[in-house]
Amino acid sequence: MTIYLDGNGLTLDQVARVLYDFESVEIHPNAWQNIEKSRAVVERNLAEGNVIYGVTTGFGKFSDVVIPVGDVEALQLNLIRSHACGIGDPFSERVSRAMLLLRANALAKGYSGCRKETLQRLVDCLNQQIHPVIPSQGSLGASGDLAPLAHLALVLIGEGKAHYDGRVMSGGEALSQAGLTPIRLQAKEGLALINGTQAMTAVGVIAYLEAERLAEFADGVAALTLEALRGVVDAFAPEAQDVRPYPEQREVADRVLSYVEGSQLTTRQGEIRVQDAYSLRCIPQVHGAIRQVLTYVKEKLLIEMNAATDNPLIFSDTGRVISGGNFHGQPIAFAMDFLGIAMAELANISERRIERLVNPQLNDLPAFLSPQPGLQSGLMITQYAAASLVSENKTLAHPASVDSIPSSANQEDHVSMGTIGARHAHQIIHNVRRVLAIEGICAAQAADLRGVDRLAPKTRKLHQQIRASVPFIDQDRAYSEDIERLAHWISQSFV
Structure with a gap:
């Protein structure tokens, strides 16, 4: 099903379908009129000799x-070439794809002054899966993501490098093999392509989508841990949540209770202990607060995805x-820093639950869940890795947003560092998945030792899903592959 861009209504679900399912994209027919009208304003000012930043002036x-x-076209070409100074490892193809999508959507709003042909080439690259090779470092996050977007724009003019058909090649070769021709930038168009926040927003959207999935899994695995440790369920009672009326806290508590409903392992106050440690008892409060952050981040991303972020407008x-x-x-800088902090805390509390599962001083299970404590170390070192x-x-x-370094001879004297914040948030999420x-x-190992038949139906299903990736541990083995297989399943299959 084709997704139509008009610069106003792009959703996270649509972004996910384009990024993960490779759904095709077109500019909405109603958007072309505004695009043509804004281009006409550029042409008229050019004909009248008016001074416009980035059209008849230099930059910064x-x-x-x-x-x-007579030099306005050369100005735009020089802009793209000179600003393509990104460094470091390239962004993933998924990030590159997201940048193409988000920049096309921004231009589709009709406030950027680009030509139809230029916008269409962006869409063509997206649909033909020509993904520019974009170095991940080098953006200050103000004046737009200049360096990353310049590398994207290079491919449109037949330069730079691109992923296409399973290999990296020159931008010109990728266009040629896809039956496309390079564009020739005209007045304002180079600036329209690189003056925006699409690198940080692209990374941010992907980070958010992954974080949302991890938050769901975290509730489920916390419930399984609660059972394995014979946790006290009274702390999750609805009335306890209602007197501190954060809706996300109540949602997490309800979700955990739904996971453990029918369990023969969970306990009530006073049966074994009166109350649990915070990493179990405070799951609704901590996981709920993390969900509050996700709500905030989602709101900012939806606005930014559908915003005109270039200059001049x-x-x-x-x-x-x-x-x-x-x-x-x-x-977006603030949102990404907030996302990174929240997701770091999701791993933080998870690691404390791991410690309670493996530490024989904190439970009545075999030390480190070992099949032969002493002779075999069991899962001892997995806690080290998590820590x-x-x-x-x-x-x-x-x-990252607390920093700013002036640029362009102090003309651009305050910057956001938002792309650094987005990259760090995404790296944190990569780590959280493994924790x-x-x-x-x-x-899952502790549940096996307790007796899987005593689990609640819903956690038993989760246990079975984990076991599909990670077999029962009856002998010490290298656990790295187990961790990576389960992390991959969480990112691809967990619902």
Whole structure:
């Protein structure tokens, strides 16, 4: 089913379908009129000799340098080439694909002044799965994601590199093999392609979609751990949540109770102990607060995905050309830092539950869930690995948005560092998935030792799903592959 872009109604579900299911994309027929009208404003100002930033002037500190009309095309080409100075490992093809989609949607709003041909080539690359090779480092997150988007734009003009048909090749070769021709940038178009927040937003959208799935799994695996440790369910009672009326807290408590309904392992206050440690008792409060962050992040991403974020903006109804600051990534920078902090905490509490599962001083299970404690170490070192990832997350969660370094001779004197925040949030999520996988392995092993037949129906199903990836541990083995297999299942299959 084709997804139509008009710059206003793109949803996260649609983004996921384009990124993961490769659904085709077209510009909505109703959007073309605004696109043509904004382009007409650019052409008219050019013909009248008016001074417009980035059209008849240089960029950044060069904004006061007037460019002769005969050089406006060279200006745009020079912009793309000079700004393509990204460094480091490239973004994944999925991120590159998301950047194509989000930039096309931004241009479809009709405030950027690009030509129909240029926007259509973006869409063509998306549909033909020509994914620009885009270095992941080098953006300050204000004036837009200049370096990453310049690498994207290089492919449109037949330069740079692209993933196509399973290999990396030049942008020109990729276009040629797909039956497409490079575009020739005209006035304003280079600036329209690179002046935006699509790198940080692309990474942010993918991070959010993965975080949402992890939050769901975390509730389920926490419930399995609760059973394996014979946890006290009274703390999850609805009335306890209602007197602190955060809806997300109540949702998590209800979800955990639904997982353990029918369990023969969970306990009530006073049966074994009066109350559990915080990592069990406070699951609704901690997981619920993390869901509050996800709600905030989702709201900001939906706005940014459907925003005009370049400069200057062309208002065709009035003919005004306004130099503003919509390219500044501060809203997404804050959201990404917040997302990273929240997801780091999801791993933090999970690691504490792992410790309770393997530490013989904290439970009545075999030490480290070992089949032969002493001779075999069991799952002892998986907790080390989880602790390492949690510690790494704490360094990655330092907010990128608190930093700013002036650029362009102090013309651009405050920047967001939002792309760094997005990259760090995504790396944190990568680590969180593996911490939760370790908890899943430990909880499943403990459940086997308790007796799987005593699990609740819903957690028994989760146990079976974990066991499909990770067999019962009856002999020490290398656990790295177990962790990676389960982490992959969580990212691909868990619902």
